[in-house]
Amino acid sequence: MKKHVDEEVLVPLIVGVASEVLQDFKEQLGKALNGDCGDDAVCVDDKEHVQTVLQENQNWQRWFTVAKVKGAVRMKAKTKKYSKDKSWPGSEYLGDCLRAMIVCRGGKESGDTIYQTWVQLKKAFGIREDNGRLKNNFATAGVLKGDKYQKPPDMLMNVILNVEGCMPMPAEIQVHHEEVLELKESRTHLLYEIYRAESINSLKGSGQASSNTKIIKKILEEKVKVMEEKDKVLEENAKVIEENAKVIEENAKVMEEKDKVIEENAKVMEENSKV
Structure with a gap:
């Protein structure tokens, strides 16, 4: 109330x-x-x-x-x-x-x-x-x-x-x-x-930049470059991780094949022991 x-x-x-x-x-x-x-x-x-x-x-x-x-x-x-x-x-x-x-x-x-x-x-x-x-x-x-x-x-x-x-x-x-x-x-x-601003380019294209605006733009451009470099590093790391994942997957397949061979050999040995 x-x-x-x-x-x-x-x-x-x-x-x-x-x-x-x-x-x-x-x-x-x-x-x-x-x-x-x-x-x-x-x-x-x-x-x-x-x-x-x-x-x-x-x-x-x-x-x-x-x-x-x-x-x-x-x-x-x-x-x-x-x-x-x-x-x-x-x-x-x-x-x-x-x-x-x-x-x-x-x-x-x-x-x-x-x-x-x-x-x-x-x-x-x-x-x-x-x-x-x-x-x-x-x-x-x-x-x-x-x-x-x-x-x-x-x-x-x-x-x-x-x-x-x-x-x-x-x-x-x-x-x-x-x-x-x-x-x-x-x-x-x-x-x-x-x-x-939708992007740094829209700020660049304003055409009415004051000295303060130019300073801010420069700072933003530098930060964009840093972010782009970080994105590249992350992208490269992602590729390495992907490659490692493939290797692990291949190794897993190899191990699986070895397990099958071991399992078959064990069966053969068991049959032989019966004889």
Whole structure:
């Protein structure tokens, strides 16, 4: 019963309310950044067209975009995990029902821009203990913790969106530095290209290789050569094993023939002993 309520009742309810307040979230975010979808902060409805939008707003300092509401299937999966790892209802721990990304322009003033973004969002959404949180990866980026290095520099905020007539809705806001984001996305895209490539030849033929891509291609080519050499050795070993198997089979036949001869001689000797 609890599982059904959590995944089949509460999750669809959250998805429905999140869809209802999505536009409110977008507007409140724009106002918080003093841009109201213009001026200082540029609103980008579709990330695919971000470069076009920024070319039309040459003096931009920040751009932001609001993602579609996360689907029920994904929310149910996270709810199930939270129920198992934490407590019921797992839907209580969903912190990114609404999602937004803010990108701060690079340059000498980028540090101030990032800090100002935090100050504005903290005020607009009332971020404080027990009402949202801040995870500042700009402060911990690259720091060795245990056997792992911390995440690349960015800022993650969990906020609570309050809209009259609706239940409070948790939202996640990511704040990025323009140049860091470009580097992260280019590396991620590169790995994605490698993952989906049907063969090393398809990577060679892309015709749009960056210096990083070329390095990766070279490494892959070397690894392919090593694998090919290993395949040759394995193939040769397989042939030797096959030849040995034939010899063993032939020897077995010879032994079988000898056993027959011995058996026949034994019969002859037995007959002779009777005589």
